[in-house]
Amino acid sequence: MTRGSRNLLRQIREAMADGGPAQDRLDTVVRTIARSMVAEVCSIYLRRASGELELFATEGLNREAVHNTRLRPGEGLVGEVARTAEPISLSDAPAHPSFSYRPETGEDPYHAFLGAPLLRGGRAIGVLVVQNRAERHYDPDEIEDIQTIAMVLAETVASGELLGQEELRDVEVAPHRPERLKGQRFAEGLAFGHVVLHEAPLAPEQLLADDPVLEEARLQSALHALKAGIDAMLEAGPTGLSGTPFEVLETYRMFADDRGWNRSLEEAVRSGLTAEAAVDRVRNEHRARFAKARDPYIRERLHDFEDLANRLLRVLAGDKPGERELPEDAILVARNLGPADLLEYPRERLKAVLLEEGSAASHAGIVARALQIPCVGRLQGLRDRLSEGDLVIADGETGEAYLRPRPEMLEAVKQRIAVREQRRAEFALLRDVPAITRDGTRITLLTNAGLAVDLESLDDTGSEGIGLFRTEFQFMVSEELPRLEAQTLLYRRVLDAAGDRPVTFRTLDIGGDKVLPYLDAEREENPALGRRAIRLGLDRPSLLRLQLRALLHAAAGRELRVMFPMIATVEEFRAAREMVDVECDWARRRGRTLPSMLRVGAMIEAPSLLFHLDALLPLTDFVSVGTNDLLQYMYAADRTNPLVSDRYDPLSPPALRALQEIQARCAETGTPVSVCGELAGRPLEAFALITLGFTRLSAPAGGVGPVKRMVLSVDLPAARRGMTNLLGSSAGSVRNEVESLARKLNVAV
Template identity: 35%
Template structure:
């Protein structure tokens, strides 16, 4: 790593998985297969359809074989990604729409598949939610597998060199990561994707540093060069000079040392110096993340997002399928409690299985609990599946985007119907299963006192609460600076929610991004929140800060925040408090 400074190159991407990796770059060809769209004679369309069908069958067999191989090497807990691809492949529309392109457009199978993919891309481009928008990558990976089987050029597993290796590719599938020798492959970078892609989620589960969206990072001319990959900042440095290498090596050591020190305290209780306990839990999407939550000192899951199970499919998932996934999640964190949020989709998160008309303003349309209540029979499938899981461990149910008592009462009625149906079938469940509501819209804040009388707990979704309260589209890059969790209106809303909950002797928690930021910890602790739920990696740092505070001091800090008139002033005050060594908490 003694290259001339002029040879050093810097790339910037999206920090997808925290950590710093140092090694040799290994560029692998995971680019989309280049195929030609050709016209065919009408009498040859049946041959192209047969080719398509054969490639789909070969892809199905390939996924089944891979699933069995991974079951032997990694266990059942890491098969969700393969099963997602199998569900996409099983969707009859994929074949039907492609066959229609062949017949009506007189296209070869390869060109028809590309047109089908273009249609899916157009649909997903209209989704504003970053997490759900990333699901197009799963469809792309499946279609890529079919294309490769059409031309008989399947991908081979990614191998490593005999040195610490950082893999660079246009894209990397979850299966690629599962098949890697992670003792030698220490980091990954991709030219596409983001923090919410399946690949990034799995990289975080394995605590493998990753950077996504690195344009030009998989240039074959970079193969074999020394590289530093910073999954904290999203920076990738190719051929670093000696000064840069030494600086990053020290940063890597410091990061890993801090991580090791924090993990030493992972098993300690999240209790303040004056004995106040606040539960710290994890936010998860897949069962694979459960182990990471526990390893980082989480006391269960405060938010289990169930949307992934409903994506990329023609029909809504049946009760048994949902039960199997929820049960796997519960087992992954047992004996700790699991809070399952019911389907939070619709509008900009419209599922393929839905048949709603286009909405001019999907963020304010038929979504979350509104969508669930509009399809009671499908909703009850999910409710029954959750109830059944509660027979095996501690489970709570949480309804999203509740705006008033009518929605909560209607949802509870359907929950009672689901219980009666299980009773009739002789199926057991936890009869005292707690039922909570997410506080995400201003109306819920204003009637929090009424909701607290009929809910068992509150969980504030600060991401949406800030968005709706301040009328800020959090996906609009031009408004990012106006997305202010410390806005006085938000702080007053949080206080109102906590006070209303405690007045009725129920608990209040937070499962939005605010919960995982140590800067906000004294405010949330001082306001009286009973539970904070965040990404697994955030738990140790928040726990460390909490254990060095007193509840009394946090209360003083929180009260002081109400003296300021702007978010910038509150932010500045908290940073001053944080940097004051007399506080002794960093």
């Protein structure tokens, strides 16, 4: 930014500091910008709560249009700037297809157009526009200048410095009325408390630098301190997945060295901003850019930069990053979280998590379920609707969030929580009670796991073992392939924690939306149906063999259960099992101790196996039904996509018939079978499963107690008679009928 441009920012700051009426200050700001940028028009539009963009101030257009001209969301070039959250520069605006003519503004003679979004938290809360009569091209410096000015205006508008609360009442920057947001359930539960903003952004007290050279030195010093702090944590060595994961810290360290990120920060400081304002600006630009990315891996990388930016701001403020203190009733609010973020907060004070983004299959969702913390995600606009300390309700049962709830709503939630606590106490009493139905059928209840912290729930829930241990988590949080020693250490810790209880290790289920940055992967049009899970393992045998070697070494002298995911053909299972035999031979030749018992199984997730069970089952020691993927592939509907995830019901005749077929074929061959999908952890769905004949269920830790209570109340012969009639239904769903059957039989669902 030139000296003249820095003077412009100084003039704007002085105009904002004046104590006159808000409209007068806005008028001064647009006059100052127009004069400095040699523009015949300068206008400021702000987004109303309705989503419309209202003309708040102008120099050059008709003054009568101020507060009268409103553009619908996405309307005109101004709406396009707000929609894309990026600047637009045009030499002949009226010729652009998005141009919208508003006669009351008198903008007929103006051709050149340059607009920049006022970004607040990665979302456009307004638009700054300059225009000229002549058809001209705005140069890169002018585009850079208007972005910096827009960033300054966004902060001052949102903070109330430029406009008072009366003017801001209907502007969508910081609402204070009660609101209800509908999202998606990531982790079940119910809680209320006060908002704690995850790594709450520190608003820069000073935006403009008095000494750019000094500010650049401050930035470099803070970056050095940030990296040194991460290095100091890394020197402690791998701490296991129950704390801040060693591999995640390595990921942070790598991104701290990212050239693009560092260069953007340096350029922002050199443009005349303070170090804090530069970090804030780069963070907003990253949010806007990454939010539009279609690649899920690229979107996930935003979390790393978000965390680094917040840590850097804390360093600049003189704080030392570490475990944050929380109030007794903290509800953590964030746009998204990485797996380490949650683990850094004291669990006993963290009541719930609310996220703008993410998915139930994300790391944050997995960790929240493991910690039994209610988590609701996909809450659009959440962060900008809340302030630190606001009272909120997180409803992990319905997938909703209530912001600043009314007293009657809060009272109703308290009553629901009391009922849940009573049920939790009942579940605790059932911990050591065998899961046996009223007619004497024994049901084995296991838990799903993927973190070391999950192992703590084995004793608490009375689980009989781990029916599914997801091994990919260790790989996904690392920026390089975990070595043999690291893999062996983790698997041994899991077996030690389980004691004499069985553990089923699922080999790497990566690919699709789970990308490993250290593995070169070709871009696939449909990665969910591409080279993932066992396909990737077979294509890269060294990767799979290394994991099998670690598993065999960790289980020396003990039982080992290995399960291969996403088997679609019998040939795939044969090839995978041959790799197990090769690794056993390798260990035997070197005098290594092998597991005392080795069982190898397959996950039934691909619908193709439904028609080849007669060939597959004799080759396996056991199978497990992954209902999550099996059903989404049956219905061609992504369960993590809110647009289609509700297009099918697991309690539908086709789904139930498929599950019944699997159970029947396993019974004929004597093949042990379990269900390890989410259905196994929901009492009503689990009721349907055991009536179909499944006697081995693996559920999230929080589902063991509710499912056990259901099992103890069931008379299976009567339930099976009722379910047989429902399987022949022509309806798209029989959920209501299954629920009616359960209630008729007094089943606790």
